[in-house]
Amino acid sequence: MDLGLKDKVALVTGAGSQIGFGKAIALTLAREGCDVVVNDINIEGAEQTAAEVRALGRKALAIKADIRNKDEVDNMVKTALKEFGRIDILVNNAGAPGIGPPTSEEVWDINVNINFKGTWYVTNAVIPHMRERRSGKIVNFSSSVARSGTGGLYAAAKEAVIGLTKSWARELGPLGINVNGIAPGMGDTGFQIAAKATPEQKQRFISTVPMRRLTTPQDIANTVAFLVSDVSSDITGQTIQVDGGDYMF
Amino acid sequence: MDLGLKDKVALVTGAGSQIGFGKAIALTLAREGCDVICNDIDIEGAEQTAAEVRALGRRAIAIKADVTKSAEVNDMVKKALEEFGKIDILVNNAGHAFARGPFVEQKEEDWDKDINLNLKGAMICAKAVLPNMLERKSGKIINISSGAAKRGGPFVEAYGAAKSGVGGFTKSLALAIATQGINVNCIAPAIAITNFVGGKLTPGVQRMIDEIPQKRATTPQDVANMVAFLASDVSAHVTGQMFSVDGGSTTTT
Numbered sequence: 001m002d003l004g005l006k007d008k009v010a011l012v013t014g015a016g017s018q019i020g021f022g023k024a025i026a027l028t029l030a031r032e033g034c035d036v037v038v039n040d041i042n043i044e045g046a047e048q049t050a051a052e053v054r055a056l057g058r059k060a061l062a063i064k065a066d067i068r069n070k071d072e073v074d075n076m077v078k079t080a081l082k083e084f085g086r087i088d089i090l091v092n093n094a095g096a097p098g099i100g101p102p103t104s105e106e107v108w109d110i111n112v113n114i115n116f117k118g119t120w121y122v123t124n125a126v127i128p129h130m131r132e133r134r135s136g137k138i139v140n141f142s143s144s145v146a147r148s149g150t151g152g153l154y155a156a157a158k159e160a161v162i163g164l165t166k167s168w169a170r171e172l173g174p175l176g177i178n179v180n181g182i183a184p185g186m187g188d189t190g191f192q193i194a195a196k197a198t199p200e201q202k203q204r205f206i207s208t209v210p211m212r213r214l215t216t217p218q219d220i221a222n223t224v225a226f227l228v229s230d231v232s233s234d235i236t237g238q239t240i241q242v243d244g245g246d247y248m249f
Numbered sequence: 250m251d252l253g254l255k256d257k258v259a260l261v262t263g264a265g266s267q268i269g270f271g272k273a274i275a276l277t278l279a280r281e282g283c284d285v286i287c288n289d290i291d292i293e294g295a296e297q298t299a300a301e302v303r304a305l306g307r308r309a310i311a312i313k314a315d316v317t318k319s320a321e322v323n324d325m326v327k328k329a330l331e332e333f334g335k336i337d338i339l340v341n342n343a344g345h346a347f348a349r350g351p352f353v354e355q356k357e358e359d360w361d362k363d364i365n366l367n368l369k370g371a372m373i374c375a376k377a378v379l380p381n382m383l384e385r386k387s388g389k390i391i392n393i394s395s396g397a398a399k400r401g402g403p404f405v406e407a408y409g410a411a412k413s414g415v416g417g418f419t420k421s422l423a424l425a426i427a428t429q430g431i432n433v434n435c436i437a438p439a440i441a442i443t444n445f446v447g448g449k450l451t452p453g454v455q456r457m458i459d460e461i462p463q464k465r466a467t468t469p470q471d472v473a474n475m476v477a478f479l480a481s482d483v484s485a486h487v488t489g490q491m492f493s494v495d496g497g498s499t500t501t502t
Binding site: 032185211222235237248 | 281424464465483485497
């Protein structure tokens with residue numbers, strides 16, 4: 001199926017990790033014909049991902065920006081627009097779990113600022129441009145744990161992203177801008193390293209997933225490619241579970 | 250993106266209407282390389298859809314069967330397996346709302362028709378096709394539910410209930426066979442200009458469209474694109490879900 005993504009420009013946040021969702025998203029979109037702005041706070045990682053996008057024959061630009069910092073985000077979007085002239089696709093992939101007691105304000109700040117406020121900053125920076133062109137695709141990242149509430153403040157922040165997705169979808173729907181979300185199951189990504197999941201914990205989790213496996217970055221990237229294409233143009237405001245059936249509603 | 254659907258065999262129920270979801274689904278899957286069994290009670294329509302599948306270079310047969318009748322469905326599946334040797338994809342698309350208008354004025358026999366066609370029909374077809382899928386540990390079942398299942402369906406209450414039932418059936422079956430290599434999902438479209446509304450953009454339909462954030466009706470192609478995605482292994486990790494393809498009408502779950 002031709003997804004019609006040739007020569008589209010995508011901004012993918014958090015695409016520096018070499019084992020994360022962001023890199024798989026960047027490369028999958030590149031294979032579909034997109035140029036990619038590769039963001040991360042880890043610029044070496046972002047450069048590596050950008051190099052692999054270029055190896056696929058598409059243009060890429062790595063930009064260091066901390067999505068918790070409005071100035072850095074605004075500068076990133078400005079630089080991207082200067083380089084590519086437009087942003088067709090925004091993938092708010094950057095996220096991280098703040099591990100610790102849910103009563104700690106520090107843990108609250110990490111979870112809320114990266115996962116929720118960071119998504120808000122980046123999207124706010126890109127929306128004026130999409131509004132002007134009356135065209136655009138935004139994909140936000142929630143999490144399967146947001147649905148089940150099994151992830152403390154991280155789950156709460158990721159649930160908040162679902163609300164943001166719906167509100168933006170209603171606001172931007174008449175302008176032809178689609179806003180959707182993905183709620184992935186547990187992946188073998190930096191998230192687990194951050195959460196210090198033991199192999200036993202991982203196995204226990206897998207045994208509860210109907211499909212008995214973790215979510216892969218490619219699983220996520222495939223759904224992103226579908227959602228940022230016009231073949232799914234009637235879909236907006238949805239947060240889609242890509243989690244092996246972990247959560248159904 | 251290569252959906253990897255080349256040489257897959259799909260059975261699409263209710264593919265006879267020339268303005269419905271089923272035909273768009275059949276043709277979209279054919280463009281992706283599938284052979285298609287076009288089912289309908291309207292055999293002329295099914296034949297027409299099958300002819301258009303063949304024009305795309307894929308094999309197709311039209312089979313008349315009422316999905317509410319097990320015997321007819323079993324015969325259909327037997328014939329399909331004789332012809333194609335396997336069924337990789339089942340799309341339970343056949344559906345309609347018979348009981349309409351003020352609830353207290355609806356006829357009980359129309360409720361029976363609604364439940365039998367929309368809910369039991371999907372179950373009958375899944376039951377008939379599953380042995381072949383289970384044997385090969387591979388398959389995709391895609392049920393067509395409705396926005397009425399999520400938002401409610403005033404004046405088509407039995408239809409709404411049946412389509413909610415399709416959502417529940419989807420989850421339960423998905424869980425039961427999740428480790429068997431079979432994905433079960435469903436799609437909940439918004440209002441579309443199909444036979445469901447007499448194929449006409451009436452003032453009532455226009456009012457429904459006005460309430461959709463994107464301000465347009467769902468098209469058969471919208472639904473067909475989602476079916477193609479769910480029928481493909483690119484969505485292999487997605488199961489038991491209901492997908493709203495509705496221009497943002499349902500942003501509540």
